[in-house]
Amino acid sequence: MKRRIASILLAGAMVASLTACGNSGGAGQNAGDGAKANELTVWCWDPAFNIYAMEEAAKVYQKDHPDFKLNVVETPWADVQTKLTTAATSKNLDTLPDILLMQDNAFQKNVISYPDAFKDLTGSGVDFSKFPKAKTAYSVVEGKNYGVPFDNGAAIAAYRTDVLKEAGFTDADFTDITWSKYQAMGKEILAKTGKPLLSCTAGESDLIMIMLQSAGGSLFDKDGNPSMVGNDKLKKVIETYVSLVKSGVLVEVNDWDQYVGTMTNSTVAGTINGCWIMASIQTAEDQSGNWAITNIPKLEGVGDATNYSNNGGSSWAVTAGSKNPELAADFLSKTFAGSVPFYETILPKSGALATYLPAADSKVYGEPQEFFGGKPVYAQITEFASKVPSNNTGVYYYEARDAVATAITHVVSGADIDSEIKTAEDTVKFAMGK
Amino acid sequence: MGNSKKKLSLGQKQSLAGWIFLTPAVILIAIMSFLPMIQALFLSFQTGIGAAMKWTGGTNYVRMFKDPVFVQALKNNFIYLIIQVPIMLISALVLASLLNNKDLRFKGLFRTAIFLPCATSLVSYAVIFRSLFAVDGLVNIVLIKLGILSTGYNFLGHPNSARIVIILALIWRWTGYNMVFYLSGLQNIEYSVYEAAKIDGASPFQSFFRITIPLLKPTILLTAIMSTNGTLQLFDESVNLTNGGPANATITMSHYIYNVSFKYVPNFGYAASMSYLILILVAVLAFIQLKVGDKRD
């Protein structure tokens, strides 16, 4: 009886280890293994968006290359970064896929940290002049192009027209305005409807970075050194932000889910973010027709201020470990960087707004969108995108972002702006080993 | 002595059997843990970006104490350790001895319910905790109704209350887990011991302190070491509940190490040296716990 228990346990373990060994000898161990001359592997993360776009691109390419095969492995961005770091640090580049999607903000950091991991796409047949300069700038390192731009992160201001109307405003009142006008109207709306105009996640610096970029500002200078102390634009941005919070026009929530909740629950009258936020707004189907989109407010009293900015967005990178780098470059150049019909296919179903300039003239982009009051919002946003000032993310972008977020938290609770900016700069310098 | 070479004495035979028993496990740990740990130790004396590393001696170890974020993280870890671990282990002990009672019904259901939190996916529990403690969340609504607060308090927006939320979340999540070990440990205590104590007039409290705790000592030691280790390496709650905020007030060492490795410009040498500090801290605490608690009578 007792012997039986033990032998079952042992047998179970034996069978298990046999299966385990059997498996390890099986299918290719590396992402690139077993890759035939006509096959590509891609890592990206959103089935409704970039995965869908990739699969459609494969269909387009297959028309001229019937043997072409594309293998998409769904991998969340955080994991793309972890796996990229792990593989590149341990110098196992052949474990990476042929193409991976990279957040624009992480591009400089990854290319400079792992210069051997990516293929230089300059002169590979991709026509980079067909994209806005501000967009390609994210993936250009030392004059070389490492990324084929994909989705649009142009900043938009979205407003609930029904709430604005209740307070006696229209979305036209919010077009081409400054932040102080925004705050004044916001106060009136708050008094009349009880709804703040804007919400954002505390401890994240998305809104700060949007404001900063709208005036062509950056946290780094041209040589990549932090330039926060004495940066008038940054100081103005922080002052504007704090003043918005104090007036109640901007309400801080603690996380992303609550941020989306403020819109779907109608607790705020609008939002400012990258245009991809529209997908979340549209989940509240009962608010259809009550939203309008316009450009963002601009800073006052600083040079180069505009009503246009950017937040997020991503680009395709070809890895150096790829067995078929030429095929990867050709595939991207004929689809994401060369086919208007391709963009016309993916836009209506996924709302995937491109940065490919020739696509902007397409009729599909001019279609009125019922959810947003029957306006051709896609054409609107494409126009915004062409006016976005370039942004110098720098290699230490994430360090600087977090340092600024910490500074903001302290300033909102009463600390002195200048000394907090100094601390933030010191934090970044410390991370850089200076 | 010459004889023993031909034929092993009973004691030697047993000692040899012991070594054979523990060999597979020890070899696996040596290869899977110690080998990478030694490489990480070498790494901790190097600095550089990405894969380009240079030897820089002990600079990483000096650097971490000049790093305000790391020092803050170190403090936070100790706050969590000192407050959370004792409360959690005592609650787990109380629940386990309550659920070991033969007269109680529905024990299986109670046990499963109390175990549930640690099986609950991090994704959903983080969403729930954050919304419970939001400004317009359930906790604030209740406190306002009770007249304790007049307006909603942003629990996750203030350093101390955010730390308390993390501690509450940890207690909620891991008490049932520790209860499992105590329940299983209690099976080795004959129930008749309790009945005899009861006949002798001992109160439930007295039997708890005089019978349960002494007999569970090996298990308590196990859970104490595990919890110390787990708390000093705390990662999930810092990332998912507060994202280290507000302004790094709740960030943990492991969270910061992760940032330095994967979020920021990767600096694995620095990450490795901070990891070794955690090793030293846990090792010292575990050593003390073993000295105090690991005596065979």
Add this chain to the structure above:
Amino acid sequence: MTKGKKFLAYAFLTVVSVISVFPLYWMMVAATNKSVDVSRGTLIFGTALFDNVKKLFASQNVATALGNSFKYSIIMTFISLLVCSIAGYGFEVFHDKAKDRVMSVILLAMMVPFAATMIPLYRMFSSARLLNSTLGFILPTISTPFLIMMFRQSARSFPSDIMEAARLDGLSEFQIFYRMFLPTMRSTYAAAMTITFMSAWNSYLWPKVIMSDANSITMPMLVANLTEGYVTDYGILMLAVLVCTIPTVIVFFLLQRSFAEGITGAVK
């Protein structure tokens, strides 16, 4: 127990249970609602369950993920229990100064954050060509100081007179282990099985790093896939989380009697 005390115990346990179960209830509610209603904070069962199931199965390979998770977790639990219980038994029953020292050294293995050893480990597994394999998945966590120590601590209550008697009967040391110790320590095995299964089932970082094949997806990876992307569908996400949680709960419920209802004394 007097009636009053019993009532108090029930009341206390009920309160603790309700607090513990609440998130599961919320998950069930969320799984039956549309995403927008979940983000609006509903606490009432909705009617979108069927829709969510359809969308979840359309967008993710749930069957593969469940199959893989079961495969990895069951294999891991069996091998791990076997290796660690023998070792824990060896450490305690045959303890001497040298073995106690080895035990203390082994404990060090769990004290370094995984982020630090991941890269060397990855390099090792990559050159051993163990990426994308079951063996690669389980190997680093088969032998854990924690399980070894757990069995060592519980072996302390294994009566030595049983062993002496068995030795007089001519049983070998290994026979004593699997004929005497293994059945006696059923409660420890059951508890260890629950814990090991759960940690194998929920493991994420290491599997994610070495598995880059769409066919080797596990349930936690599937859940992670659903949280990424520009829009999170909370209804579908919580349905997936529910599917990911239930197996561990069932394993616990089935095993809890074995480690909590005193089936000791199985030894004659």
